Amino acid sequence: MRTGMFALALGLLALRLLPVLPPVGWLLVLPVVALMLLPFRTYPLAFFLLGLAWACFSAQRALDDRLTVALDGQTRWLEGRVSGLPQQGNGVVRFELSDSRSRQDRLPQRIRVSWQGGPPVHSGERWRLAVTLKRPSGLLNFHGFDQEAWLLAQRVGATGSVKDGQRLAPARQAWRDGIRQQLLAVDAQGREAGLAALVLGDGSGLAAEDWRILQGTGTVHLLVISGQHIGLLSGLIYALVAGLARYGCWPRRLPWLPWACGLAFAAALAYGLLAGFEVPVQRACVMVGLVLLWRLRFRHLGIWWPLLLALNAVLILEPLASLQPGFWLSFAAVAVLVLAFSGRLGPWRMWQAWTRAQWLIAIGLFPLLLILGLPISLSAPLANLFAVPWISLLVLPLALAGTLLLAVPGLGSGLLWLAGGALDWLFKALALLAGQVPVWMPAEVPVGYWLLSLLGALLLLMPKGIPFRLLGWPLLLLAVFPPRESIPLGQVAVEQLDVGQGLAVVLRTRHHTLLYDAGPRFGDFDIGARVVLPTLRKLGVTQLDLMLLSHADADHAGGAAAVARGLPVKRVVGGETQGLPASLGALACVSGERWEWDGVVFQLWQWADARNGNAKSCVLQVQASGERLLLTGDIDREAERALLTTPLAVPTDWLQVPHHGSRSSSSWPFVQQLAPKAVLISRGRGNGFGHPHPQVLARYQHFGSAIYDSAEQGAIRLRLGAFQAPVMARSQRRFWRTPAIDAYQRPVPAT
CATH class of the missing domain: 2.40.50.140 (Nucleic acid-binding proteins)
Structure with missing residues (x-):
């Protein structure tokens, strides 16, 4: 039976890897085939097909419920x-x-x-x-x-x-909303939003700096209600009943074990309802319930049995849970602890068990964080060593008790005041730690190296005495120092990022990296910090040789400060230096400046008579083994007319469409003289400016240019100098994504 449950879990998890969902007819056939296989020795295959069919059916329902x-x-x-x-x-x-x-x-x-x-x-x-x-x-x-x-x-x-x-x-x-308003109204020493996150799972009131501290120390799970909080509360109730029974204070006519399990599960459900009973909370309640059931009736089956049952129960209730990183991290953390503690050779003291648990979770989750592309907090083991008990044994009990007693004048608010103060002390300690040990975004790791690092983590999780266990360290470190991508001389790896209504292009030669524009920033929404900087780190970039900002508009230069804070930048050049942050130390664009990196020629141009920001855009031409790329920023028709009198006005293989495809740019003479084979458009989907204009698209189509649009195809990669077709992020098929569009076919007359 255990084999069948394992096969069922594999079928449910297989949904995550499907590029497309099977046709509806197959979804009807799969359960029939599975039922026919059940009586035979191939029952694991039957369970696998049942799990796959149910997961695909549920996913199809979600897709059918999308807006037409x-x-x-x-x-x-x-x-x-x-x-x-x-x-x-x-x-x-x-x-x-x-x-x-x-x-x-x-x-x-x-x-x-x-x-x-x-x-x-x-x-x-x-x-x-x-x-x-x-x-x-x-x-x-x-x-x-x-x-x-x-x-x-x-x-x-x-x-x-x-x-x-x-x-x-x-x-x-709307009782949850009422409780939130009461929590935000009390005096909690400035940590009212943190208590609302801890009690209700509402993290919307946390400041951006608070999130940065939590992410930098790997303690986000402490303020976002997770299985730890649900398990803690149910564990406290269970321990309370068990303690009363041990010292003879529990009524003898009531069997303590069923009551302890029942009350613990009731507490988990109550906390889950308070937190909104979203999918992560449902997952936690299911896991707690199955563990308590195992403790009550099925301890002889081993500790892995409730974990496997919980995995299947969660996926049956919500098959799409496998699309969320939190699902994998929560089950992996529990599996790591089960593997480590069930296989120990002797008893550990409490402090040994607690410290080893933090390091074992860090080692066990390391390969998973790598494959999910998530940042890794190097300070997480130390931070969780004191933060988990601080939250679990002090802040959370005070916060829950204060919330329940808010109706009692002075008592509830007093407890929340104490909880807020304790939470504030914790944030101050975490801020100091985050400042000393910054979060690490590892570079992209080849699949082979990742598999070796996974093997290394598994070896290190094994008990002492396992042969070759210490080989886990060098295997694990292979993922820390992966081989860097080798770009041939005379070629440039170009990646136009999907930054919405803005622009950011990364250009890498063998030994140098240039960033052309840094994406937009609007208020607290900083694409430089959210997209550009993580991408640079994933590409293995340790410093920028040049950050070239076409002009000072927020959609092109808004993310520059965040990039400069996260990576060393040797030189910053801008088409407009006055509108850029002084901390960048930007130098003015020098029209005609020309240099060579690793056999690739770069040249700058700027219209000398430009008056406004768009027309002052610093244009960059890149030539690699006879293949040309022209990055134009937001130049308008007048600037285009001036550019056509320069040596840059030659047939171009790749053209970044000026001003996101605005009608004020891409004039007929400009497109005709450059005759680009392909054009790149960077813009936001459904933007309010109407970019790209239909006439502009028709103009490029008239001259036979292939059109690649970030709003339709996501990020776009090309290898300049290799004369190869580009790779689009949306071409990596996933069943939830709309297929990439290779070119526009719109019956709009060219004018």
């Missing part, structure tokens, strides 16, 4: 109920609508919307809203966060921005 293509970008009046806890900050209200409906169109069950300058919105209210709807999408880079997968795992069928609305009905049974 016809409604993408359309504004519709709809009605819906606010679910979850709305997030409010920086003048924007973000919330989810459930049970949405429109008089004319079928809408997804869950829609995530934002309302710029909107009124206060509370959970449980019904609203009538005018929403500009969008299909689930997000930035797509080779090494970045996959927003589409995350939205699908949340079963969000559409996103949108609210234009207008009116409240139809007040909130009903």
Whole structure:
């Protein structure tokens, strides 16, 4: 039976690897075939097929609930109920609508919307809203966060921005929102938002600096309700009943073990409801329930049995959970602890068990963090060594007790004041640690090296006495120092990142790296920190030889400061130095400057008579083994006319479309004289500027240019000097992604 359960888990997990879902007909055939195989010795295959069929069926339902293509970008009046806890900050209200409906169109069950300058919105209210709807999408880079997968795992069928609305009905049974308002109103020594995150799972009020500290020390799990919090509360209840029974204080007529397990599970469910009972909390409650059931009736089956059952139960309830990194990290952490403690040769003292647990989790999760592309906190073992007991034994009990006793004047608020003070001390200690030991973003590791590092981690998790156990260290370190990609002389590895409505292009020769523009920054949303810097580190870049900022507009230079803080930059050059941060020390673009790196020629140009920011863009031409690339920033038609009189106005293989495809650029003479074989467009999907303009696209099509658009295809890689076809991030097929579009086919006359 255990083999069958393992096969079922593999079938459910196989969904994560599928490039496309099987046709609906196959989803009907697979269960029939599985049932036919059950009576025979091939029953593991039957369980695998059953798991795969159920996972694919559930995923197909989620895909079918997405917004239709016809409604993408359309504004519709709809009605819906606010679910979850709305997030409010920086003048924007973000919330989810459930049970949405429109008089004319079928809408997804869950829609995530934002309302710029909107009124206060509370959970449980019904609203009538005018929403500009969008299909689930997000930035797509080779090494970045996959927003589409995350939205699908949340079963969000559409996103949108609210234009207008009116409240139809007040909130009903919005007790979680009421508790949040009370928590935010008390005096918790400035840590009211942290207590709301700890008690309710609402981290929207945490400042960006708080998130940076938590990520830098690997302690995010302490403020986001996870299995640790659920398990801690149920463990405390279990220990309380067991202690009362041990000292004769528990009623003898009540068997203590069933009552301890039942009360512990009830406490887990209550905390889960308080936290909103989202998928991670459901996963934790399932795991706690199965462990308690194992403790009550099935201890003879071994400790691995409840873990396997919990894995299957979670995936059956929500097969899309495997799309979330938290699913893999939580089960892997439990598996590491089970493997380490069940295989020990002798008893450990409490302090030994606690310190070894932190290091074993760090070693065990290291390969998983690598393959998931997540940053690795080098200070996490030390930080969790004191932060976990501080939160678990002090802050969390005080916060929960204070929340339950808020109705008692002075008592509840006093406990929350103490909890806030304890949490503030913890943040101060973590901030000191994060400043001393920064987070590490490892470079991309080849699959072979990753498999060896996984083998090394498994060896190190084995008990003492296992042969060749110490070989785990050199195998693990292979992933720390992977071989760097060797770029041939005379070639450039070019990657246009998907940064939305902005521009960032990474150019790497064998020994040098240049960054052309650094992506946008709007308020706290800094693409330089979120996309550009992590990509550079994943590519193995340790320093920038040149950061060239075409001009000072926020969509091109907004992320420059974050990049400069994260990596050493030898030289910064800007088309506009006045509008750039003084900390960059940017030098002015010198038109005609020419240099050579590793057999590749670079040349700058800037229109001398330019007056405004776009026209002053610093243009870069790159020549590699006879193949040319021209990066133009946001130059307009007048600047294009001036460029056509320079040596750069020659037939070009690759052209970055000026000003994201704006109608004010890409004039007919410019396109005709450069005659690009392919063009690169960097823009935001559904942007309000109408980029790229249909006439501009038709103009490039008229001259036979292939068009590659970041909004449609994600990040784009090409090898300049090798005369090869580019690679697009969206061409890496996943069942939740819309296939990449190779070129536009729009019947718009060229003018």
